[in-house]
Amino acid sequence: MFELFPFFLCLTLAILLLVMLAEKIKVAYPIVLVAAGLIISFVPGLPLLHIESELIFVIFLPPLLYDAAGKISWKELWKWRRIICSFAFLVVLFSAFSVALAANYFIPGFSLALGFLLGGIVSPPDAVSTGAILKFVNVPKRIASILEGESLLNDASSLIIFRFALIAVGTGEFIIHKAVGSFVWMVAAGVLMGLLVGFIIMKLHKNLPTDANIDVILSLISPYLMYIAAEEIHSSGVLAVVAGGLYLANHKFWFLSSSSRLRGINVWDSLSFLLNGLVFMLIGLDLTEIISGLGATSIYLATGYGLMITFVLIFSRMLSAFMAVFVTLIARNFITVADSRHPGYKGVVLIGWSGMRGVVSLAAALSVPEMLREGTEFPQRSLILFITFIVILTTLLLQGLTLPYVIKKINMQEVDYTMSEEEMYHAIRQELNAYALEILERDYDQAVREEVLLGQLASRLRENSERTQDMLLSEEGRNVYREVLLLQREWLLQRNKEHNITAEVINRHLLVLDLEQEKLEHI
Structure with a gap:
């Protein structure tokens, strides 16, 4: 392992340079990193990397999900909960079912169980890719919230499908009532375990004499504790991390000091950046090993299968997006929905086209065992790996590179908020200054007159709260x-x-x- 250390140092440096290049050319960095990894994998003399699925599931996935959960708005998540849950569960299931039918019909040797296995692997869109791309363009808040919320939950649903399909391939049977019971247990127990671990961690922060360093380190180990604890009781580690991360993020102002929060933001931003960079670079670098496992299967035929599955995924997601609008238009006559207005085709196209695949798909494909329990070779494992790689690469390049153009072309306007974020920020700032000034003048009038600094603070608050013009500095x-x-x-x-x-x-x-x-x- 030590002999690979210089290689990973060089790899990290390459990631930094490539991300700077991506910022320069205005392309989402996951696309650049995957493409660069793909090119580097053909350089002779490089060490052959063997990526273990546990490396991604246990080392990479929990902190990335925890960080994403900490940044999402719970208010927006709850507001759009129906459409988010629809895409995170029903659309993932529909995509997996579509892939299963296509693979069973067009790919020789693929049973329906193997098709569902492949569908569970490639059905969840990747949160990092979409977030990195949306950073370069302006989209309505509702679209960003739906995509962020979906990406937090769809990993769990796809991995549950993957596990059931893996059992079906290994045993040759699928018992529906057992599957439903297992699904309920994985979801409910995963969420409860995440909340329980989050509650314990919050109590540790509050009741122990921690400082900023200890608080940050506790936050770093929290997602791993949630994930491992949930997996130990055979529930969803992904949902545990998401639930625990949301719980702690919405209570952090009650148990963390300001210095802990400031330092934690910097640490988590740097850690997430590094982990994301490594994962996408490793996706490209893994191509050599994936191709070597194809054996007698033609690489051109395998690529054709991968492109076909990619088309099925894109088509099923676009169809699902339009169906979601149709169902909402009917449901608004019977129940209260987040927005009863017709969203038009623009929002549907944006959500439907934002379906890039990434880290979870790669990890799931790598976790397919090489041998079945009875000692026979797992059917079509190498082809599943290769198809997954083609899906990740194609969706990143095709949808990732064209999504900014699609967003600019359809030019969807913000409909939920009348003010821009900058205007909202300064309006709230003025109200906050006026509120603070009211407290000082009402409750601490004598202290303001006696303390020079409090007097200066009151003067500054009075000046800021009385301004009616924009408080933005010019460039x-x-x-x-x-x-x-x-x-x-x-x-x-x-x-x-x-x-x-x-x-x-x-x-x-x-x-x-x-x-x-x-x-x-x-x-």
């Missing part, structure tokens, strides 16, 4: 502020060379400047 003003901060840093670093001033004092002032810089980029 020229921002540049001036940045230059002032830069010169202040240089001055502090020069003073740091003097022997009569401690480095700790200088570092505290540098931290304040960093916080000012951060404020500048968000006002």
Whole structure:
């Protein structure tokens, strides 16, 4: 393992350079990383990588899901819960069923159980790919919320389908009432286990004398504890991490200090960035091993099968998106829906075309065992792996590269909010300043008169709350502020060379400047 350490260091450096390139050319970095990994895999002399499914399921997947759950809005998730659950469960099941029929009919040697196995592997769209692409374009809040919420839950439903199909292939039978009971247990027990572990972790944060470092480390091990605990009772580790992550994220202001939250954001952003980069690079690098396992199967024929399954997935998702709108139009006559207005074809096209596959599909395909229980070779394993790779590559390149163009072309307008986020931010800021000023003047009037700093705070709040014009800095003003901060840093670093001033004092002032810089980029 140690001899591969320099290779992974170089790989990490390559990921950083490729992500910078992706930012430069305005292409989502998962696309660039997969393509680069694919090219690098053909370089002679590179070590042959064997990716274990446990590496992705246990090491990569829990923190990535936990981070995504911590960033999603619970309010938006609950508002669009019906459409999110429809896509996360019903559409995944329909996609898996469509793949199963197509594979059983067109691919020789594929039984219906093997088709469902392949369907469970390739049915869930990837959250990271969609999020990275949406970063470059503006989409309505409802579309982003639906896609984010779906991506949190569809991994669990697809993996449940995958497990049932794996049992059916191994035993040759599928008992419906046992499958339904197992499904209910995996979902309910997974959610409850995630909430239980999350509750225990929150109590540890609150009742133990932790500091920022301990809080961050606890947050890093939390998703692993949730995932492993749920898997130990044969429930969904994915749902456990999502449920626990949502629970802790919505209570973090009650048990974490501000320093812990600030430090945690930086740590988690860096960790998620690195894990995502490694996963997508490894997808491309794994092609050599996948091709070597095809054996007598023609690579051209296998590629054709992969492209056919990709078409089935795209078609079934687009059809499902239109059916979801149709069902909503009927359901609004009987129940209260999140939005009774006709969404039109634009939202349907956006959701339907945002179906890139990624890390979960690769991990599921790699977890298919090489041998059955009776010692015979698992049927079509190498072909399943290759088809999965083709699906991931094709959806990333085809849908990933064209999605920004599709979004710009249909030009879907925001319909849920009358103000932009910037306008909302500054409106709330003015109201918040007015509220704080009211508290100071009503309850602490004497302290404001006696304490100079409190008086200055009240003056500043009064000035800000009485402004009616936009409080945004112009770009020229921002540049001036940045230059002032830069010169202040240089001055502090020069003073740091003097022997009569401690480095700790200088570092505290540098931290304040960093916080000012951060404020500048968000006002």
